[in-house]
Amino acid sequence: MNLIAVLIALAIIIVAFKFNVFLGIAVAIVTIGVGIYNFLPTYYAINGNKAFEIGDEDHAREWYKKACETGRANVKLKSSYAYVLLRTGYADEAEKVLDPIIRVKGLAPEKKNELSHRGEALRMMRQIMEKKL
Secondary structure, rough: OOHHHHHHHHHHHHHHHHHHHHHHHHHHHHHHHOOOOHHHHHHOOOHHHHHHHHHHHHHHHHHHHHHHHHOOHHHHHHHHHHHHHHHHHOOHHHHHHHHHHHHHOOOOOOHHHHHHHHHHHHHHHHHHHHHHH
């Protein structure tokens, strides 16, 4: 969450407490719930990063999958998931994760370019892995 959103939430909570303590508590609980809901993909990605760093690529793949299944995963998270999929031998699934991202309309040109290169690299890595098997 960015700083402006946090400040707005705090202001709303303070105003709610000024009207009524119970209203303030209710608004605070809802705000915390929304914060947790919005943070879940990041939480899953952090766990995926930790698992990947210690070499547990299977658990990393599971955490990244959870993050993507929330429906709120950003482009960076999805590309990280695709990378882990590729590393663990799931090239077809990695391509399925990256393809919709590359085709998104309205994505900043530099992001599209970056993902296009990743997509090409993914295809090349897939071809290399198929030749090794």
